[in-house]
Structures are given as structure tokens and as C-alpha cells.
Amino acid sequence: MSMGSKELTQNDSMENGNCDINFDFSKLPDKPRNLNMERHRSLDERSLVEASPGYTSWAENGQRLMDLESVFSPSIRSPFSSSQAQYYEPHPVFVEAWESLRKTMVYFRGQPVGTIAALDNSDEKQNYDQVFVRDFVPSALAFLMNGEPEIVKNFLLKTLRLQSWEKKIDRFQLGEGVMPASFKVLQDPVRNTETIMADFGESAIGRVAPVDSGFWWIILLRAYTKSTGDTLLAERPECQNGIRLILALCLSEGFNTFPTLLCADGCSMIDRRMGVYGYPIEIQALFFMALRCALVLLKQDDQGKELVDRIVKRLHALSFHMRSYFWLDMKQLNDIYRYKTEEYSHTAVNKFNVIPDSLPEWVFDFMPTNGGYFLGNVGPSNMDFRWFCLGNCIAILSSLATPEQASAIMDLIECRWEELVGDMPVKVCYPAIEGHDWRIITGCDPKNTRWSYHNGGSWPVLLWLLTAACIKVGRPQIARRAIEVAELRLAKDGWPEYYDGKSGRYVGKQARKNQTWSIAGYLVAKMMLEDPSHLGMISLEEDKQMKPMIKRSSSWTF
Numbered sequence: 001m002s003m004g005s006k007e008l009t010q011n012d013s014m015e016n017g018n019c020d021i022n023f024d025f026s027k028l029p030d031k032p033r034n035l036n037m038e039r040h041r042s043l044d045e046r047s048l049v050e051a052s053p054g055y056t057s058w059a060e061n062g063q064r065l066m067d068l069e070s071v072f073s074p075s076i077r078s079p080f081s082s083s084q085a086q087y088y089e090p091h092p093v094f095v096e097a098w099e100s101l102r103k104t105m106v107y108f109r110g111q112p113v114g115t116i117a118a119l120d121n122s123d124e125k126q127n128y129d130q131v132f133v134r135d136f137v138p139s140a141l142a143f144l145m146n147g148e149p150e151i152v153k154n155f156l157l158k159t160l161r162l163q164s165w166e167k168k169i170d171r172f173q174l175g176e177g178v179m180p181a182s183f184k185v186l187q188d189p190v191r192n193t194e195t196i197m198a199d200f201g202e203s204a205i206g207r208v209a210p211v212d213s214g215f216w217w218i219i220l221l222r223a224y225t226k227s228t229g230d231t232l233l234a235e236r237p238e239c240q241n242g243i244r245l246i247l248a249l250c251l252s253e254g255f256n257t258f259p260t261l262l263c264a265d266g267c268s269m270i271d272r273r274m275g276v277y278g279y280p281i282e283i284q285a286l287f288f289m290a291l292r293c294a295l296v297l298l299k300q301d302d303q304g305k306e307l308v309d310r311i312v313k314r315l316h317a318l319s320f321h322m323r324s325y326f327w328l329d330m331k332q333l334n335d336i337y338r339y340k341t342e343e344y345s346h347t348a349v350n351k352f353n354v355i356p357d358s359l360p361e362w363v364f365d366f367m368p369t370n371g372g373y374f375l376g377n378v379g380p381s382n383m384d385f386r387w388f389c390l391g392n393c394i395a396i397l398s399s400l401a402t403p404e405q406a407s408a409i410m411d412l413i414e415c416r417w418e419e420l421v422g423d424m425p426v427k428v429c430y431p432a433i434e435g436h437d438w439r440i441i442t443g444c445d446p447k448n449t450r451w452s453y454h455n456g457g458s459w460p461v462l463l464w465l466l467t468a469a470c471i472k473v474g475r476p477q478i479a480r481r482a483i484e485v486a487e488l489r490l491a492k493d494g495w496p497e498y499y500d501g502k503s504g505r506y507v508g509k510q511a512r513k514n515q516t517w518s519i520a521g522y523l524v525a526k527m528m529l530e531d532p533s534h535l536g537m538i539s540l541e542e543d544k545q546m547k548p549m550i551k552r553s554s555s556w557t558f
């Protein structure tokens with residue numbers, strides 16, 4: 001954990017090509033139950049053309065959303081809140097997980113506002129006693145799926161209030177729209193008051209502001225709206241303003257020649273130096289998804305229309321760039337391997353001047369004949385060939401990946417099961433950086449040694465993203481298999497934050513126990529598999545207007 005925290009005493013009011021796996025997937029049920037997302041076009045599928053100013057009023061869309069919600073809303077049926085009726089016999093680990101999740105709830109002035117990062121009893125708490133925005137997402141989804149939206153609504157409003165704080169690092173003022181990485185509720189038993197303390201990066205190790213927090217906030221607001229049918233929350237002026245402020249930070253003009261978002265190292269889930277600066281896939285995929293969610297949520301009033309126009313243009317450019325230059329499959333790899341360099345002119349094939357000698361050896365074996373993925377990073381003379389789980393799953397969920405690309409990502413996961421899932425789902429990235437590279441890239445970080453933590457560690461929280469992506473691609477059996485693997489150990493091991501080793505066999509060196517997002521990630525994965533209609537909260541269907549710009553590789557199977 002690299003975030004520190006600084007107290008701000010502000011009172012706040014409440015508002016090789018061969019698959020070597022020997023697992024018989026055909027024995028598992030194939031089709032997700034109730035996966036009827038296809039049949040119901042929803043508000044989210046508002047295409048970029050439809051989103052053009054003047055197409056539909058927001059109010060109309062709101063009504064459509066509510067109508068459709070009656071189809072998709074999870075009915076209240078879980079055995080985990082006392083008043084609700086039991087309808088299936090849950091796995092004991094599932095029951096335990098719900099009990100544990102409830103213990104992590106954080107209250108502010110009597111209202112639940114989030115979940116603590118880890119209920120850790122060790123002395124070295126650091127800031128795991130805070131509510132992290134990114135960590136709360138799987139908790140929020142679990143509560144929404146269980147028909148308990150209140151905590152999510154409170155969280156959205158609370159973090160929105162924090163956004164309006166003045167944020168300074170030394171004498172430098174951060175952008176208005178920055179959302180906190182985390183916050184904490186402080187109790188003063190003597191004065192009987194509660195205050196909130198937040199961290200926007202000014203206390204974080206490395207002093208990096210979280211770029212992902214704002215994107216997750218928008219994505220969660222859309223999940224809340226979709227799940228509850230309550231369009232009034234997003235419609236509130238303060239929520240509309242919150243979205244505008246977040247987007248103002250990323251849509252501003254500058255010197256950038258690419259539509260991707262330029263970032264500092266450590267500004268997302270991987271919040272330490274790991275060579276993920278520049279244009280990391282995690283941020284680009286979240287950026288894309290947040291833009292699409294914002295299109296759904298923004299009111300098309302005078303202020304909204306102009307922003308919607310800018311979002312639409314950026315989405316076109318971003319999807320073209322990502323699908324063309326970030327995509328890697330066997331054909332692309334072979335093309336890069338044969339690249340000429342030093343091509344000056346707009347007709348250059350090797351646009352970023354990537355030197356073939358810089359290709360790492362492992363990637364040639366790793367790349368299956370069928371399959372592919374989005375690269376970790378693409379910039380001038382730079383391609384990071386590492387596979388990152390979160391970015392690739394979000395690319396699927398947001399439909400940044402074309403349907404063919406989404407299937408190819410799943411083919412890769414199946415084919416490289418031992419490497420990417422192994423004994424604990426899922427690797428945060430693959431492979432680990434070692435030796436000289438580790439020294440240079442991480443700055444000799446002792447927490448990020450090879451196959452540990454952010455450097456090729458296995459993170460149970462990623463299970464929910466993998467599951468959602470599998471369901472979306474129509475291959476839930478892959479998720480089922482991963483959940484079975486995780487279920488064997490997670491509770492027994494005390495819900496660790498991460499696992500170490502090439503196949504994730506060891507509880508992480510410095511992993512917290514009772515890590516909330518490990519618990520919530522498992523719960524969300526289970527609930528989604530049980531009722532795949534939950535997927536609608538966190539998935540956006542393909543926008544037919546954003547035509548795939550990349551030629552299909554002959555290696556893909558259809």
C-alpha cells in the first residue's frame with residue numbers, strides 16, 4: 001500500500017500456440033442463464049450518433065431506463081439481510097464472505113458511506129483503515145446486487161463533497177475535478193463529533209493523484225442508476241457538475257498527439273512505480289468506459305450538449321487508436337517483428353518507431369496462435385508487452401474491444417491458464433520484471449520483487465472483473481473454473497490481499513488479511529454467475545457506430 005494519509009479537519013454534512021490445459025470445458029454448462037442483455041437495448045446503448053445533441057431528451061431516456069430496470073433490476077432475494085427470503089443453498093464460503101463484508105462497513109453520522117480497505121489486526125495498518133474509492137467498487141456492486149443501494153448512494157454523495165475540497169501538494173493546487181484515492185471517518189469521543197479526512201495524493205508515497213478514482217466514480221454512478229432505476233441522483237446539479245469536472249481534467253487540449261491519456265506512474269490500482277507511466281492500458285480502458293457512462297448520465301442541456309460533442313469525438317479517436325495500436329495478436333506481433341525503423345513521414349508503417357530488437361523474448365512463446373490482448377502501454381519507441389488483467393477486462397466490459405478482440409482475449413486466458421490464473425485468480429500483470437529491469441523500472445522496490453504484489457502477483461479482487469468479462473463474451477465456464485480455484489483457498493487463507501509466486505501458490509509476502517475487495521470481488525463473481533443479468537450494471541454493449549478499425553487477423557477463430 002503506497003498511500004499515506006493526511007488529516008484534513010473539515011467538518012462535512014451528510015448528503016506457443018498450443019493450449020496445454022487438460023480441463024474439459026465441455027462438461028460445464030455453457031450458456032449463461034437469463035443472459036438476455038442482447039434483446040433489450042437500453043439507455044446505455046445510446047450510440048454516438050444518437051448521443052448527438054438533439055437526439056433524445058434526458059427525461060425520455062430516464063423513463064426508458066426505468067422501464068428497462070424493471071426487467072433487469074436484481075430482485076431482493078438474498079439470504080443475507082434478515083428480512084429476505086432464501087432461495088438457494090449458498091456455498092459456506094459465500095455466507096462467510098457476506099458476514100465479513102458487513103463488518104467492513106464504515107459509518108458517518110449514522111449513515112453507511114463505504115467499506116474499509118482491510119479489517120487488519122496487525123500493527124502495520126498504514127492506510128488500510130481507509131475507504132478507498134477503487135476498493136469500494138466491488139463492495140458497491142455486491143450491495144447493489146443484493147438490493148441494498150443506500151450505502152452506494154451515500155458513498156457517491158460523500159466523495160462528491162470531497163471533490164470540492166481545495167487540494168494542494170506543497171504550494172501546487174490540484175485540478176478541481178480530482179477525486180480522492182481514499183478517505184477516513186475520524187471520531188472524537190470527547191466532543192462527540194465526526195470528521196472526514198481525505199487523501200488526494202498529497203500524502204501518498206510518491207505523491208501521485210489517483211487518475212482512476214474519478215473514472216470509477218462515474219462508472220459507479222451509472223451502475224447505481226442502472227441497478228436502481230433512480231435517475232434522480234445522477235440528474236442532481238451537483239452530480240452533473242461532478243462529472244463535468246472529472247471530464248474537464250481529461251478532455252482539455254494540450255501538447256498530446258494521441259487521444260490516450262498521459263499519466264504518471266502509480267496513478268491507479270498499481271499505485272507504485274512499476275513502469276506504467278505514459279499511456280497505461282488500465283487508465284485508457286477506464287477512461288473509455290467512463291466517457292461512455294458519462295454519455296448516458298449527462299443531461300443534454302446547454303452545458304451538457306457541448307461536452308457530449310467533445311466526448312463523442314474523443315471516443316471515436318480513442319477507440320481507433322486503441323484498437324489499431326494497442327492490439328496484439330500473432331499477426332500483429334509478426335508485423336512488429338519485421339518492422340522497418342526510422343520511417344519519417346505520414347506514410348510510416350511503424351508510426352511510433354518501435355525497434356524490433358526491443359521485443360522481449362517471452363512474448364513469442366506467450367502469444368498463442370489463436371488469441372490476443374491489449375498491450376500494457378504504447379508510446380514513442382515504446383511498447384510494453386506485458387498483459388494487464390484489469391485493462392483487458394475493462395476493455396471487454398466497455399466494448400472498447402470489438403467482439404472478435406474480446407473472444408481473442410478469452411482464448412488467450414484459456415490458453416495461458418497456468419500463467420494467468422494458475423493456483424489463484426488472477427495475475428495483475430504478466431510476466432514479472434526481474435533483475436536489472438526490476439532495479440531500473442521499479443527503483444529497487446522491495447515490495448514489488450518478481451512475482452509479488454504489483455509485479456506479477458495474483459489478486460483475488462480481479463475475479464469479479466474476469467467473471468464479468470467471461471459472461472459478456474458468453475463463456476461463463478471459464479469464470480466458473482476460476483471461482484472454484486479461488487473458493488478452495490480464499491476463506492481458509494483469511495482473504496489475503498494478494499498471492500505470490502509464478503502460479504500464485506503463496507499468500508503474499510506483505511499481503512493484508514481480511515482485505516475487503518478480495519471478499520467483495522469473490523461475492524460479486526458468485527452473484528453474477530448465479531444471475532448474469534447483473535452484468536448490465538457494469539457492462540456496455542458494442543456501439544455499432546464505432547467501427548472496428550483494425551483488420552481481422554487471420555489467426556482469429558470465429
Ligand code: GLC
Pocket residue numbers: 001002003117128132134135268269270271
Ligand atoms: C494497495 C493497492 C491499491 C489499493 C490499496 C488499498 O495500495 O495497490 O490498488 O487501492 O492497496 O487496498
